Amino acid sequence: MPTSVIAIERQSGCGALVSGVDLASAGPREVDLMRKALFDHGVLFFRDQTLTQAQHIALAEQFAPIDINRFFPADADYPQIAKVEKTQEQTSNIGGGWHTDHSYDAEPAMGSILVARQLPDKGGDTLFADMYGAFDSLDDALKARLKTMRAVHSTAQVFGAAGAYAGTDQQALSGSRDLPETIHPVIIRHPGSGKPVLYVNPAFTTRFEGMTREESLPLLQQLFVAAIDPARVTTFKWKPGSVAIWDNRASWHFAKNDYHGQYRLMHRITMSGCALEAA
Numbered sequence: 001m002p003t004s005v006i007a008i009e010r011q012s013g014c015g016a017l018v019s020g021v022d023l024a025s026a027g028p029r030e031v032d033l034m035r036k037a038l039f040d041h042g043v044l045f046f047r048d049q050t051l052t053q054a055q056h057i058a059l060a061e062q063f064a065p066i067d068i069n070r071f072f073p074a075d076a077d078y079p080q081i082a083k084v085e086k087t088q089e090q091t092s093n094i095g096g097g098w099h100t101d102h103s104y105d106a107e108p109a110m111g112s113i114l115v116a117r118q119l120p121d122k123g124g125d126t127l128f129a130d131m132y133g134a135f136d137s138l139d140d141a142l143k144a145r146l147k148t149m150r151a152v153h154s155t156a157q158v159f160g161a162a163g164a165y166a167g168t169d170q171q172a173l174s175g176s177r178d179l180p181e182t183i184h185p186v187i188i189r190h191p192g193s194g195k196p197v198l199y200v201n202p203a204f205t206t207r208f209e210g211m212t213r214e215e216s217l218p219l220l221q222q223l224f225v226a227a228i229d230p231a232r233v234t235t236f237k238w239k240p241g242s243v244a245i246w247d248n249r250a251s252w253h254f255a256k257n258d259y260h261g262q263y264r265l266m267h268r269i270t271m272s273g274c275a276l277e278a279a
Contacts, residue, residue, distance in 0.1 A: 006030065008037050008044075013234035014130035014251060015043030023243060024055045031062040034245070038111065039192030042250035043128045045236055046243040051115050053078045056269060060113050063245075064271035067102070067109045071159050073172050075267065084114070084255075084266040092168035093264075095255035098129065098228060099203030100248045101270060103153045106182045110273035111247040114266050116238045123259035126236050126244065129252040134227040135187060135198040143196075146223075147279055149186040150209040151200050151216075155179050158203050183209055185278035190249055196279035197250055198227060227252060248273070 005020040016037060021030055023046060038044050051059065057080050060066055068074070072082035072094075086093045102109035114126075135143070156179045158164045165173040186208070188199040202224050207216035236244055246253060 006033060008041075010041065011045070011234050013230075013232055014041075014128045014133070015045055015234050015236075015246075016041040017045045017047075019047070021046070023049050023059055024051050026059060026062070028062065031059075035063060035192070038245055038247050039190065039250070042130055042132065043234070043244060043246040043253075046245075047239065048241045049115075049243045050241065051243065053081060053267065056081065056113065056115055056267060060269040060271055063113075064110050064273070067270045067272040069102075069268075069270055071155075071173055072268070080269055082268045082270070084268050086257075086259075086264045088261055088263050090169045091260060092165070092170045093255055093257040094170060094173065095253065096257045097164065097203055098201065098224070098252050098254045099158075100131075100201045100252050102248060102273070103184065103199070103201055103204045104155045104180055104182055107275050108184070108273050109248050110271045111245060111249075112268050112270045114244045114246075114268045116240065116242045117267055118263055118265040119238055119240065120259035120262035120264050123256065123262070124238055124264050125256045126238070127254040127256065128234050128236060128244075128246065129228050129254075130232040131198045131227065131250050131252065132190075132195055133232040134223070134229075135196050137226050137229065137232070138198075143187070146186045146198075147196075150183050151186050151205050152181055152183055152207050152209060153204045154181040154206050155204065157206065164203070181206075184276050187279045188249065188276040189279040191274055191276070192247070193250070198223060199249065199276065200224075201252055249276070
């Protein structure tokens with residue numbers, strides 16, 4: 001399909017709606033255009049797609065090598081695909097808090113492609129927040145201070161024995177002994193767009209380098225509040241055929257858990273990224 005038919009419509013808050021492309025047959029020219037749009041907008045939303053699992057994998061591989069998440073259960077036939085699943089019996093969902101994936105890795109994942117497979121009758125929306133906008137909203141003095149700081153990221157408070165999934169009915173995600181920590185700049189220069197972006201998140205950022213968690217929390221909380229200002233948040237309502245591609249370096253996301261008693265299955269492929277540099 002020629003790239004000229006692709007339309008990219010910026011959404012209020014965060015992200016862009018893309019139309020005029022069939023993701024199942026997208027080639028290098030379409031992927032290059034979408035990659036640039038992804039780096040500019042942080043999230044891309046698509047409707048009325050028909051991606052098989054094999055096509056999902058082929059699309060992701062055009063963006064970047066696949067990064068298999070070591071914590072999520074995988075599809076039985078396609079191990080590159082992680083299952084984001086909540087059964088009728090479960091009360092806890094996956095991703096039910098503000099976060100950005102893989103910030104605990106030395107080379108955090110670039111992003112993910114999430115495909116709706118089975119949806120509840122209502123509910124199950126995903127919220128996305130713009131981290132370019134979060135940085136831009138800070139005053140100049142705070143921006144200058146943050147550019148000299150680094151932060152510690154860890155899996156422990158999510159996937160560890162005492163983490164967020166402990167004691168829930170998502171036990172497949174709990175109790176890991178693989179609890180790496182890594183350090184990244186608080187303000188990174190986005191590897192694709194070159195723009196400065198706020199790079200901390202509530203799920204995996206535990207403290208600032210050289211400070212205790214208690215010393216870090218007041219400033220972290222200030223940044224977290226700025227990041228989810230309603231002016232910089234978009235709610236994506238999933239429908240059959242919906243796909244979202246997000247950039248972990250430029251956005252946060254939050255999966256709403258408001259569909260108890262109904263089944264929801266999403267397929268996620270995570271794409272590899274690179275080491276992050278300070279802005």
